[in-house]
Amino acid sequence: MMKYATIHADDAAIPGLIAVIEERRGWWSRLGTDLFLCVANDGWPGLARALQDAGHVLGVQGSVRQGALWLVVQKGRAFQREHPRARVLLDKGRYLVAELTKAQAERMAARGEGCFQVMALPRNAAVFQTHAPRRARAMPPAAPALVAGVQDEVFRQAITHLVSYRTRHSTSADYAQAAAWAQAQFQALGLAARTVPITVGGGTSANVIATKPGLGPDAGQVLVVGHLDSVNHPGGPDAPAPGADDNASGSAGVLTLAAAAAAHDFAHDLTFILFGGEEQGLHGSTQYVAGLEGEARARIRAVLNMDMIGSVNAQPPAVLLEGAALSQPLIDRLAEAAGAFTDLDVQVSLQPFGSDHMPFLDAGIPAVLTIEGTDGANDAIHTANDLLDRIDMGYALQILRMNAGWLAQEAGLAEPALPRPDAPAAGCGNAGPAAFDQAVLAAQNQLAGHYQALLAQYARLDRDGLLAPGDLVERQSLWALCDHLRSDCG
Template sequence: MKYSTYYIENSKFGETKKSIEKAGGWWVRFGTDVLAYAANNRWAEVDARFSAESRGTGQGVGSVRKSDLHLVVQKGRTFQQEYPDTEVLFDKGRYLVVSISPSEAKKLNEREDVCFNILPLEENRVVFEQRVPKRTETPSGTPQADLVSGVRKSVFESYVAHLVSYPTRLSTSAHYLEAAGWCNGVLAGMGYASSLEDVSLPGGKRSANVVARRQGKGGIDRENVVIVAHLDSVNHPGGPAADAPGADDNASGSAGLLTLAAGCAGYEFTHDLTFILFGGEEQGLHGSTQFVTSLPPAERARTRAVLNMDMIGSVNATPPAVLLEGAELSQSLIDGLATAATQFTSLTVQTSLNPFASDHVPFIDAGIPAVLTIEGADSANAAIHTGEDTLDNIDADFATQILQMNAGFIAVEAGVTKPAVDCGCGAGPAVDQAGGTQAVRDLTFHYQALFAQYARLGRDGLLTPADYGNWQAARAAHDALVQQAGTHPQGAPVC
């Protein structure tokens, strides 16, 4: 059997695939590249269907046994790093076509980790599509536009630098628990109901998820929009005692979650918001799997969307691209994110309905619409899962564009309505208070002004870890005050 790859524009793909099939061949689509293959006696007819212009991929004609054709989906370059002698026929970063025997593929798939998966190459399938950017007019003067404009690169940079400062975020390490506790304090300081939830790992080991919740304004019919990322990191070559900075995988996604949480905290939404940082992802999606398993049926049913961020900091495609990965039940989420990308960013959008190896998968397996946002798939960050996954791999401008797309999507999906109530002191949004003595009302008023100032400094990247601890302590003192006085906060958290 012979094969080659060709460049096919989106507008010509429908005609091209029919032509390949008519000639007796098969095809697999990777964005604007198409891998065509056919039996030796049919190859000349298949190859003749392509113009000279379509042969610009640099891929020559090769030979392979059809049964040995396999699709690899990998995180970074993990498959190629572990099996460098495997023949790679076609390389699109996250996705590879390799020549490997069915028995060897089965053996490799029995591994316990989820760094890669090997599948028989399915005939006539789309692995991912690449949408031609069609810029639309950016809405202005709306809560959606204001929320997006509040997503700041400096805030993302501050969060990602702090997370990378831990020697490791290995799920079972003390450093991981320290990082999780810090994130929990940051989210609580923003006004979310945040807590650590236990996660069990193989061998009797433990980790934790950080779960932060906020109630929407939609009454009993409101649903839930969930934003997730995994907090843990790993260094496979160095082992569990080695440094694992995990800048791209996945301090970038975790810092992105905190950045979005900070932006959303200043607005009211129709639906609930839940922000989750998962532990145990690198050991097999344990944090997300256990969280989904624990959800009652009613809670699953009212989860309208799950947005996952895993590796959003490294530019792997030209032009810069974001990959939106889900399943058929995620299609409306993918379309919504693609729309936000055209409104608020200059990113090229790639889409795939082949979910793999990140925390959106357990939600999809449970019938909950979920989508992964990840750096585009034309190449891959080879530094992940090593001690070389450091801050110099992060392009903050690129990550901020992905976050602005995500913010635009959240605004629509969760139903942003207006900024939270302003306390009137010029410090920013505040929480309404009801009841209590005048002295209590005055004191809570000043607490709200303090919280708004903390939030603004946090957004500008000017708070230290100690400042975040003080913010959380002030929040606890405020809550104790209103509880003792018999008053209760009304409305949305401060920004």
């Protein structure tokens, strides 16, 4: 037997805490702001004393069998619904520390069916970390213009339409209608769009793929993806499955970023994909990756996956960035964009699971999942209760603005030119009023984006109680200016 305990600690206390544990031959796993620590029975009295002497407060404590600690990564509460009697030692929503025999773990993993994963609990490593908002390094000058193009109304209309289908089960007639509608939305933005058939079990479904060519001489490719299908596990394939959060929110997010990007030029190609068959086992993304030729695969610079971006499950609101080691540069740039354009806490995990970033990672392609923080607390997904009233539109827009700031960097957003009203366009004769109006619109969008970044900084200061009365007045003025610019841009 071993002794275990949990300790809640902030970033500043973690290094000293880890040193105390390891000096006394214990080991640890970090899950956000909690450390889960273990030590042999005979080492427990000395370790407990040292931790208390250092001022650390022990949380839950107990005994556990050797070799019985497992990490569970789940969608919603899938594992706990399937195995209500399993002993959970630490519950962090998406991530659980559970006591299981090896035979139990292997049997449960085999029955997970894509809804949860069971793996050995990492030793002396982080499962995920949480960072408070921090000041970002300088964003590309054009980034605020793309961020400003992320419009509430576009997202709201898209998610409302997607939830109007009775189900978006991958092999249903409703899914086919939703896919055709999404293709038409991409085409209305001026993007080349098509549906590509896929197989799902014994049936057929489709991926919806839209492209925007880049202008760079050696253009790579950046993918923005999400899954279009929904599911109702308790009710079966014919039951209502509105799937508002999982994953109308991510699908609407892909359409919203496509709308924001359509008015801009990028160095690299953009590909927007809505996958089918995700809920039955990542069929759409797996078949897409399998169909990539060597050169096409090598051109992919990054994949951004959005799956469940609409529900606030804990305070303060957070976004989880999940990938593998090769995703770290993408995660770092997303965290910087979160600092520049949102007031969200950022959670980071290199324990990827259960969504359409996985086939890309398995193929060695950098990919990252952006998903609502503490998503395991969302018990409505995969049921008839995943309805629109659970969506926080403002929260989803924050995640999308982070993603837009990242996209501006990753895809090489071009700086908009601002010609004089009477200046001719090079080689094209007089640009005329229409060209000038378009340039003014781009400038207004860019300025509105800068204001949004400032307002995000004000929100963080306000949350921490650091705003003076004069600051509140200045923030109100910025809101008014930003609203005025948005109305002009509309």
